[in-house]
Amino acid sequence: MNYSDTDIRKHRHTDGKPNLRRFHQARWDEPVVMELSAEGERGILIPEAEQAVRDAAANVYDTLPSSMRRKNAPALPEIAQNRVLRHYLRLSQENLGADLQVDIGQGTCTMKYNPKINDQLAYSPKMAELHPLQDESTVQGILEVMHEFEKIIKAISGMDKASFQPRGGSAAIYANAAVIKKYHDAQGNTHKDEIITTMLSHPSDAACAKLFGFKIITLYPDDDGYPDIEALKAAVSERTAGLMITNPEDTGIFNPRIQEFVDIVHEVGGLCAYDQANANGLLGITRARDAGFDLCQFNLHKTFSTPHNSGGPAVGVQAVTKELVPYLPGPLVENDNGRYYLNDDLPHGIGKVAAFYGAASVVLRAYAWVMNLGAEGLKEVAEIAVLNNNYLMGEVLKIKGSSAPWAKGKRRIEQVRYSWEELHRDTGIHSEQLGLRMADYGLHYWTSHHPYLLPEPATFEPTESYSITDMDEYVRTLKAVTEEAYSNPAIVRSAPHNCPIHKIRHDNFDDPERWAVTWRAYCRKHADSSNG
Amino acid sequence: MSTTQKKTVYPYIPNSTPQARQFMLDAVNAKSVDEFYADIPKHLKLDGLLDLPAPKLSEFGLKRHVQKLLNKNTSTEDNLSFLGGGCYQHHVPSVCDEVNQRSEFVTAYAGEPYDDHGRFQALFEYTSLMGELLEMDVVNVPVYDGFQAAATSIRMACRYTGKRKALISGAINPDKLKMITTYCQADVDIHVIPVDQKTGGLCRASLKDLLDDQTAVVYFDNPNYLGVIEDGEAICSLANEAGAVPAVAVDPISLGVLAPPANYGAKLVTGDIQPLGMHMQFGGGHAGFIASHDEPDMVMQYPSRLFGIAPTEVPGEYGFGDVAFERTSFEKRENGQEYVGTAAVLWGITAGVYLATMGPQGMQEIGEGILQRNCYAKQQLSKLPGVNVPHFDQPHFKEFVVNFDDTGKTVAEINLALQEKGIFAGHDLSADWPELGQSALYCFTEVHTQNDIDTLCQALTEVL
The missing domain is CATH 3.40.640.10 (Type I PLP-dependent aspartate aminotransferase-like (Major domain))
Incomplete structure (x- = not known):
């Protein structure tokens, strides 16, 4: 190309549309932190005890039983502070946070914008430096926030009481399974030992129920992708303790017969728990309680905009009807004439599901998010999330080799499970390989939980946070990558090319002789390849 | 004066502009977003808006609102704290x-x-x-x-x-x-x-x-x-x-x-x-x-x-x-x-x-410093009239039980009095550990100076 032109813009566009990004992620080739050690360097100095304190203590090691004294200093690296910082900043650059890209590729994860003001508020010493055992009179502010946010959750779900103790979405699913167990124990329903869930609900719905000794019955989707109601009718019995189900499931298809599902389970005395991980498109549109659910859970790090934090800290809100309040974990935040307090007088409760009260600073962020938007704003969130998703679906389905199986011709709620079956048949390229090639353009991409029910699955969820231009860029890149699958499959197969590292040799990870979960294990097992 | 209400454009929602909404509706051939919710039975649909507090739409308004709530808290930066029991005050590098x-x-x-x-x-x-x-x-x-x-x-x-x-x-x-x-x-x-x-x-x-x-x-x-x-x-x-x-x-x-x-x-x-x-x-x-x-x-x-x-x-x-x-x-x-x-x-x-920041030296020094402060605090506290450290001869790392039975006061009374002096006293154990009588769990880490410990002892002397 002749590059004598001074108009840069015309080289950034083809046919009036922006070209693909010439992206390359940072590649620092950074050593493992242990390799940075230089004898005697210090990262920080420790406040020394005063002479009088040291004198009083004399030789503190003498107070310890000899087997309790550490004989050798831990083999931690010795690194000056700026070198530690530089190392971790480089690692941060080798990580693709949602703030840096159009993160609609991590379907089911609801990667929405995390407002910075909410982080700033949470970093305030008035939040960050609170000890959980302080007298209630000194933490009235955060208790009020928790109490007010509970009211918000009650309005959104229709439920009567909420606990913020679970430290993640799966932890709230666990807490719901615990309440179902406790409820039936209290009723003397010892015969109720089965939980029904669906294959397209989160794996934790099945796994957590199993922890309480429940037998798991898993319903598969019918031909239209809905959980099979006939299978449910066949599965329920006197043994049914409960139903733990998502709606919409990860397909984004709303199950219009959800209330019938609930009624069928209620008829045999089971409880129904609504896994609301996919609630983003339904805020202010429909409520768990109205469909008859007894329990539900929300992920504040999804629907309520709190950061995912690379995988937590997080909060799973557990919300229940008044019949189930006695079984909640303690303590609950209560208000007595304007005085907020922690009520741990729950003799029939499930006890504790986490230390203290869960991640209160996450609750604070979610509260701030709702307080910024209000009822109209929440409805705008839901509607734009759904509109974005249907717009995106229209554009993705224009790409050769794509499809959105199940519920043909129907709209979706907040996400779609796509299939690249046709593309795979044509090119031999797998969905995972498309994902790694997308990473070359600085974009995430996710397939599906296991086992795959659809061949070559992909799940995209644009949330309300992305603009039309953002979605167009994602689709344009996806289209380019799929075209490569047809025209130059080798480049897709060998991806990623522009990431911090190249293809990992996976044979180490499942071989006990070679896996290494720590540097010390690595040095021991792979002596030839280490400096140590 | 015009009474037409302008639609709010939300800064976190790029497509909340009327133009974007219309563009997308047209693109997917829909008249309104209601079409996407067609599968939700009518009786399950919420009529009207959620009953939520009025929003603080501006970032500044939100900040003021939340800060006002947070300012009702007194933190461990405001007060001297000796609380532990599973959550600990340490210096965060x-x-x-x-x-x-x-x-x-x-x-x-x-x-x-x-x-x-x-x-x-x-x-x-x-x-x-x-x-x-x-x-x-x-x-x-x-x-x-x-x-x-x-x-x-x-x-x-x-x-x-x-x-x-x-x-x-x-x-x-x-x-x-x-x-x-x-x-x-x-x-x-x-x-x-x-x-x-x-x-x-x-x-x-x-x-x-x-x-x-x-x-x-x-x-x-x-x-x-x-x-x-x-x-x-x-x-x-x-x-x-x-x-x-x-x-x-x-x-x-x-x-x-x-x-x-x-x-x-x-x-x-x-x-x-x-x-x-x-x-x-x-x-x-x-x-x-x-x-x-x-x-x-x-x-x-x-x-x-x-x-x-x-x-x-x-x-x-x-x-x-x-x-x-x-x-x-x-x-x-x-x-x-x-x-x-x-x-x-x-x-x-x-x-x-x-x-990585602490290194072997830092971890050793912080451990020693905590042991030293606990030895000192144990000695000083047990000198106070009516105050006992029941497991005095045992090695402690960063917290220990302090008993107040001989003072004739409950831990609740003592802690309240200390709080009025700007001190978060040790966690009251009397409800969960009745066998320990009126006892509290006091925690000392590298953030505590000799003066902090002496201040605690002085305050206790005053309130007991």
């Missing part, structure tokens, strides 16, 4: 905050080991640094908190041994025992080992009586909830002789001076990393670790993710990924081990930064 406030980590989630290489490496480094502190080869990606780690370690030991009897030290946080009891109910028979009232440690005679060949696990905290350093070797030996798994929960910040439990026979070690660089956040700074030796039968019992190191196709390049992923519920649903989900990864990354 500035680099810890600098790294864990990086948007690249804060807003990341579940990317691949390629585009999220930094997260994988930082977590592998965290487990590696913890591995050195613990002298164990396997450490997991963090779970929710130390409670969860303890509960899981008990279940792991039961699966590992094929037995279901668990002996749990009574000298643990009562809430932790509640958590373990609920978590393990279906598959574990729990027996609590009583506390020796004289020493504040677990009663070894009772442990001997309870131990038999059906015992899967002996679980204890060291230092324990009352701050007492247990004779870990003696307890682990008893467990090992009976063929039970010794599972120890440890405060990781003690390990610059205290022996890592692996050295006295522990097979599973757990704990909470909050002390390693996390602000207390009203209990929001917790994350749990589980560690073991690299024994495949034990490794396969972990429910959590384990990140391993591996070569890439380019010589000299490190790659990271999931080790033995098929253990997990992500892979096998109810047939995986327990369950796994979003937990506390950012705190794992932070604890890695903390340990």
Whole structure:
């Protein structure tokens, strides 16, 4: 190309549309932190005890039983502070946070914008430096926030009481399974030992129920992708303790017969728990309680905009009807004439599901998010999330080799499970390989939980946070990558090319002789390849 | 004056402009968004808006509103605090905050080991640094908190041994025992080992009586909830002789001076990393670790993710990924081990930064300094009239029990009076530990100066 032109813009566009990004992620080739050690360097100095304190203590090691004294200093690296910082900043650059890209590729994860003001508020010493055992009179502010946010959750779900103790979405699913167990124990329903869930609900719905000794019955989707109601009718019995189900499931298809599902389970005395991980498109549109659910859970790090934090800290809100309040974990935040307090007088409760009260600073962020938007704003969130998703679906389905199986011709709620079956048949390229090639353009991409029910699955969820231009860029890149699958499959197969590292040799990870979960294990097992 | 209300354009929602909405509706050939909700039965649809407080639409208005609420709190920066009991005030090195406030980590989630290489490496480094502190080869990606780690370690030991009897030290946080009891109910028979009232440690005679060949696990905290350093070797030996798994929960910040439990026979070690660089956040700074030796039968019992190191196709390049992923519920649903989900990864990354910053010297010095302050505080407090330190002769790491029975005052009264003097006194134990009378758990760390301790003693003298 002749590059004598001074108009840069015309080289950034083809046919009036922006070209693909010439992206390359940072590649620092950074050593493992242990390799940075230089004898005697210090990262920080420790406040020394005063002479009088040291004198009083004399030789503190003498107070310890000899087997309790550490004989050798831990083999931690010795690194000056700026070198530690530089190392971790480089690692941060080798990580693709949602703030840096159009993160609609991590379907089911609801990667929405995390407002910075909410982080700033949470970093305030008035939040960050609170000890959980302080007298209630000194933490009235955060208790009020928790109490007010509970009211918000009650309005959104229709439920009567909420606990913020679970430290993640799966932890709230666990807490719901615990309440179902406790409820039936209290009723003397010892015969109720089965939980029904669906294959397209989160794996934790099945796994957590199993922890309480429940037998798991898993319903598969019918031909239209809905959980099979006939299978449910066949599965329920006197043994049914409960139903733990998502709606919409990860397909984004709303199950219009959800209330019938609930009624069928209620008829045999089971409880129904609504896994609301996919609630983003339904805020202010429909409520768990109205469909008859007894329990539900929300992920504040999804629907309520709190950061995912690379995988937590997080909060799973557990919300229940008044019949189930006695079984909640303690303590609950209560208000007595304007005085907020922690009520741990729950003799029939499930006890504790986490230390203290869960991640209160996450609750604070979610509260701030709702307080910024209000009822109209929440409805705008839901509607734009759904509109974005249907717009995106229209554009993705224009790409050769794509499809959105199940519920043909129907709209979706907040996400779609796509299939690249046709593309795979044509090119031999797998969905995972498309994902790694997308990473070359600085974009995430996710397939599906296991086992795959659809061949070559992909799940995209644009949330309300992305603009039309953002979605167009994602689709344009996806289209380019799929075209490569047809025209130059080798480049897709060998991806990623522009990431911090190249293809990992996976044979180490499942071989006990070679896996290494720590540097010390690595040095021991792979002596030839280490400096140590 | 016009009364037409302008539609709000929300800064967090780019497509909240009327133009964008219309463009997309046209593109998908829909008249209104209601069409997307056609599958929701009419009677399940909410009529009108949610009943929520009026929003603070401007960022400034929101900030003012939330700050006003937060200002009702008195923090440990405002007051002198001696609270511990599972959540600890330590200095958080500035680099810890600098790294864990990086948007690249804060807003990341579940990317691949390629585009999220930094997260994988930082977590592998965290487990590696913890591995050195613990002298164990396997450490997991963090779970929710130390409670969860303890509960899981008990279940792991039961699966590992094929037995279901668990002996749990009574000298643990009562809430932790509640958590373990609920978590393990279906598959574990729990027996609590009583506390020796004289020493504040677990009663070894009772442990001997309870131990038999059906015992899967002996679980204890060291230092324990009352701050007492247990004779870990003696307890682990008893467990090992009976063929039970010794599972120890440890405060990781003690390990610059205290022996890592692996050295006295522990097979599973757990704990909470909050002390390693996390602000207390009203209990929001917790994350749990589980560690073991690299024994495949034990490794396969972990429910959590384990990140391993591996070569890439380019010589000299490190790659990271999931080790033995098929253990997990992500892979096998109810047939995986327990369950796994979003937990506390950012705190794992932070604890890695903390340990890399502290180094061996820092960890040793902080441990020594905490031991010294506790010796001094014990001596000073026990000099006060009516104040006793019941386990005075026992070694304590960063907290110990202070008894006020002889003052004729309750802990509640004393703590209230101290609070009026700007002091958060030790945690009141009288409800959960009636056998200790009017006692409180006082905690001293590197953040406390001699003057702070003397101030406490002076204030106590005044209020008693």
